Amino acid sequence: xxxxxxxxxxxxxxxxxxxxxxxxxxxxxxxxxxxxxxxxxxxxxxxxxxxxxxxxxxxxxxxxxxxxxxxxxxxxxxxxxxxxxxxxxxxxxxxxxxxxxxxxxxxxxx
Amino acid sequence: xxxxxxxxxxxxxxxxxxxxxxxxxxxxxxxxxxxxxxxxxxxxxxxxxxxxxxxxxxxxxxxxxxxxxxxxxxxxxxxxxxxxxxxxxxxxxxxxxxxxxxxxxxxxxxxxxxxxxxxxx
Numbered sequence: 001x002x003x004x005x006x007x008x009x010x011x012x013x014x015x016x017x018x019x020x021x022x023x024x025x026x027x028x029x030x031x032x033x034x035x036x037x038x039x040x041x042x043x044x045x046x047x048x049x050x051x052x053x054x055x056x057x058x059x060x061x062x063x064x065x066x067x068x069x070x071x072x073x074x075x076x077x078x079x080x081x082x083x084x085x086x087x088x089x090x091x092x093x094x095x096x097x098x099x100x101x102x103x104x105x106x107x108x109x110x
Numbered sequence: 111x112x113x114x115x116x117x118x119x120x121x122x123x124x125x126x127x128x129x130x131x132x133x134x135x136x137x138x139x140x141x142x143x144x145x146x147x148x149x150x151x152x153x154x155x156x157x158x159x160x161x162x163x164x165x166x167x168x169x170x171x172x173x174x175x176x177x178x179x180x181x182x183x184x185x186x187x188x189x190x191x192x193x194x195x196x197x198x199x200x201x202x203x204x205x206x207x208x209x210x211x212x213x214x215x216x217x218x219x220x221x222x223x224x225x226x227x228x229x230x231x
Contacts, residue, residue: 030214031214031215031217033217033218035155035218041223042204042221042222042223042224043155043204043218043221044221045217045218045219048217048219049215054219086154086155088155088217088218090216090217092213092214092216093213094213095166095168096168097160097168097213097216098157098168098170098171099145099157099160099170099216100157101154101155101156101157102154103154104154104155
């Protein structure tokens with residue numbers, strides 16, 4: 001089955017750069033997406049198609065891809081960035097589609 | 111601004127069927143894929159399945175035998191039914207929209223606020 005693996009937690013100090021990785025065998029063939037989720041709220045899309053940023057998302061959020069690993073980078077981390085982050089991808093072919101989420105990474109701003 | 115709102119019973123008895131509806135406002139439900147995603151307390155996100163406005167569906171293989179989705183374009187609503195529920199189905203259930211109909215681009219740009227469904231007798 002298709003799986004995405006994320007580290008459970010990442011910690012950084014304000015102003016530093018946070019990098020959250022997501023690994024999966026199908027990532028070289030499928031796009032990855034990233035969501036930010038704060039407590040009690042619905043997830044918010046922060047990166048789509050590996051590295052595109054939706055309108056309204058701060059420029060400090062960026063995404064990259066290399067082989068079986070995609071990375072969400074948050075430059076100049078702010079206290080408000082403390083949240084859970086989930087990567088997501090999908091396996092689709094013809095009429096078949098299956099969406100997978102990573103287990104999530106809790107970003108702590110020290 | 112598109113808005114999604116989940117509705118349905120917050121408490122379901124074991125072995126019964128969970129039923130939820132998502133109402134879409136601020137835009138048409140037509141020509142999009144619509145998904146259900148759930149999240150047990152303190153855990154990660156799990157995709158349940160999706161439906162296109164034509165009625166075609168894709169379900170998570172792990173839930174496929176218990177899931178039925180439907181769409182009512184006249185009401186701008188789509189629905190989820192999950193049968194034979196157990197305590198393991200207790201979760202916050204979200205509805206969400208896929209912005210693209212391209213097969214290789216499956217992701218979610220609009221989400222409902224989520225609704226907690228507890229399975230308990």
